Amino acid sequence: MNKIKTAVLGLGRLGYWHAVNVSKIRGAELSIVCDMNEETAAKLTQELEVPSYTTNPDDVFQNDDIRAVIISSPTSTHYELLKKAAESGKAVFVEKPLTIDLDEAYSIQKLMKEKNTLCQVGFMRRFDPAYDAAKKRIEAGDIGQPIYYRGISRDAHAPHEAFIEHSGGIFVDVSIHDFDIARYLMNAEVSSVAAHGRILKHSFMEKYGDIDQSLAYLEFDSGAAGDVESSRNAYYGYDIRAEVIGTEGSIFIGDLRHRNIHILTKSGKTHDLLPDFPVRFVDAYTIELEDFFRIVQLNETPRVTVHDGVKALEIALAARQSFQTGQKINMAK
Numbered sequence: 001m002n003k004i005k006t007a008v009l010g011l012g013r014l015g016y017w018h019a020v021n022v023s024k025i026r027g028a029e030l031s032i033v034c035d036m037n038e039e040t041a042a043k044l045t046q047e048l049e050v051p052s053y054t055t056n057p058d059d060v061f062q063n064d065d066i067r068a069v070i071i072s073s074p075t076s077t078h079y080e081l082l083k084k085a086a087e088s089g090k091a092v093f094v095e096k097p098l099t100i101d102l103d104e105a106y107s108i109q110k111l112m113k114e115k116n117t118l119c120q121v122g123f124m125r126r127f128d129p130a131y132d133a134a135k136k137r138i139e140a141g142d143i144g145q146p147i148y149y150r151g152i153s154r155d156a157h158a159p160h161e162a163f164i165e166h167s168g169g170i171f172v173d174v175s176i177h178d179f180d181i182a183r184y185l186m187n188a189e190v191s192s193v194a195a196h197g198r199i200l201k202h203s204f205m206e207k208y209g210d211i212d213q214s215l216a217y218l219e220f221d222s223g224a225a226g227d228v229e230s231s232r233n234a235y236y237g238y239d240i241r242a243e244v245i246g247t248e249g250s251i252f253i254g255d256l257r258h259r260n261i262h263i264l265t266k267s268g269k270t271h272d273l274l275p276d277f278p279v280r281f282v283d284a285y286t287i288e289l290e291d292f293f294r295i296v297q298l299n300e301t302p303r304v305t306v307h308d309g310v311k312a313l314e315i316a317l318a319a320r321q322s323f324q325t326g327q328k329i330n331m332a333k
């Protein structure tokens, strides 16, 4: 079977790892990488022995040999790149969030339907072995009917300022992972959101209308409820946990521990903590891309669709609106 010639666009904190993973996947061939920063592109090209690099995304879209593109550039650039990908007939893997605003998301959804574009959105928690096991246990009925979702997503520190500027803010950038996985695990749609937040530490965020700590209370159309805490202030490490409470039990997902060791000294027992997302989700980032190339090869529907990307963005933007207005926002039916 022919390897799928692939381009990775955006080689920053996450795009670097996507490029590494593509270069290891048997059915894929990393043919070209693209970054606006030439030094970044050239360095990675050398490290992974990629045949070529460019600083102009059009070089990728005009190249008919490229069948698949991985978009991991800043969120504010997704719309233009997605449009070009759909118009040039490429299969697409796009990082979350799908786009930075809903008009863009709806227009991409329409275009991709017209062009029959295969597009997977990077909600990698669905591929993480722990979240995946939880989903299977919920579906097997082990905790009865899910009635409450609790999500905690705390970054060890704030991303660089340029990232914040183009990220859409904490609800669109961070909480969106929980909004997606909550829909998935609860098997229900969010019907309303009430959100709060403030800056606790990173005063530079005020310039962008952003905050570093937030809480969103969710109601689901199934009658269930939930809450999602997001933070950029977990100085101790990368802290991603969730709980689904059901009518007959509860499932806890995630742990703070990194390696499975305990260190015993006179001052007590310790273990190391997860430092960041590339470590916590190392398996998920690999599995989601393996699945992407499998479905491109078979021309199947991805496990995380553009519709999922749109739904999660709707919730995130409702949360941002609620935070800004102090009102509970009912989701459109």
Ligand SMILES: NC(=O)c1ccc[n+]([C@@H]2O[C@H](COP(=O)([O-])OP(=O)(O)OC[C@H]3O[C@@H](n4cnc5c(N)ncnc54)[C@H](O)[C@@H]3O)[C@@H](O)[C@H]2O)c1
Pocket: 009, 010, 011, 012, 013, 014, 015, 034, 035, 036, 037, 040, 057, 072, 073, 074, 075, 077, 095, 096, 097, 122, 123, 124, 163, 173, 277
């Ligand atoms: N799924 C996850 O866990 C996860 C984690 C981190 C980031 N992300 C998402 O990945 C995307 C990138 O985030 P990041 O943290 O890697 O950002 P980053 O700022 O570290 O890197 C972005 C890179 O894209 C390059 N770039 C800018 N405009 C470009 C363009 N038009 N074409 C090609 N390259 C361009 C920049 O030079 C930079 O190297 C964002 O959408 C973010 O939400 C997802």
